Amino acid sequence: MRKQGDFSCFLFLFEMDKNQLRKLMLQKRKGLAPEYVNTASAAILETLIKLSEIEKNSVILSYMPHGNEVDILPLNRWFLGNGKRLCIPRVLNDQEMEAVRVDCLETGLSPGSFGIPEPGRECRAVPVHEVDLILVPGLAFDRHGNRLGHGKGYYDRFLKSHGAYTIGIAYKFQLFDHIPTDIHDVRLDAIVTEAGFYPVTR
Ligand SMILES: Nc1ncnc2c1ncn2[C@@H]1O[C@H](COP(=O)(O)OP(=O)(O)OP(=O)(O)O)[C@@H](O)[C@H]1O
Ligand SMILES: [Mg+2]
Secondary structure, three states: OEOOOOOOOOHHHHHOOHHHHHHHHHHHHHOOOHHHHHHHHHHHHHHHHOOHHHHHOOEEEOOOOOOOOOOOHHHHHHHHHOOOEEEEEEEOOOOOEEEEEOOOOOOOEEEOOOOOEEEOOOOOEOOHHHOOEEEEOOOEEEOOOOEEOOOOOHHHHHHHOOOOEEEEEOOHHHEEOOOOOOOOOOOOOEEEEOOEEEEOOO
């Protein structure tokens, strides 16, 4: 179901810079109850699976959830069982990541640079132009498609060279009217939370 509105907003958000917001959102995410993570993640996955953008695209860059991020693992498994080509990010160096094709989530991954499971060196990176849908994690998002990540710029650099459709994956408390941005921040095409699908109007 596509819903409008319902954007959470802190009155003091306008006073905050990126680092302050990052700290706040990390704290908030760390304190989430497992029941909330499970229920919200299930609702988010239910919305995602029905989207035409998922149905019509076949090469999908997803992510491996860590630290109470929206649990997208069941959807990653669903992609593998339903004819999608699943890619997972692999960190190349302190600036860049790449999309790597994965056939098995149980054996194909091991902890990478940030302790996040990533495909081994033997797995093939997919050329940037072949990826047609990207599910993007983050700490905060806004209804203009802006995104705040962990502050390394990996996704911004990756998305800069992309024509793929991009969906931010968020709990509804992570979606604001406005978040602070810089010139290099790449905007997303839509956000999905447990409250619904929010396409970005340009
Ligand atoms: N396209 C780019 N070219 C050069 N530097 C960049 C680019 N994108 C981001 N950076 C640099 O990366 C750093 C972090 O950027 P930013 O604060 O937007 O991270 P983020 O979006 O929260 O992180 P991430 O994308 O890894 O989740 C900044 O110092 C910024 O200058
Ligand atoms: Mg950024």
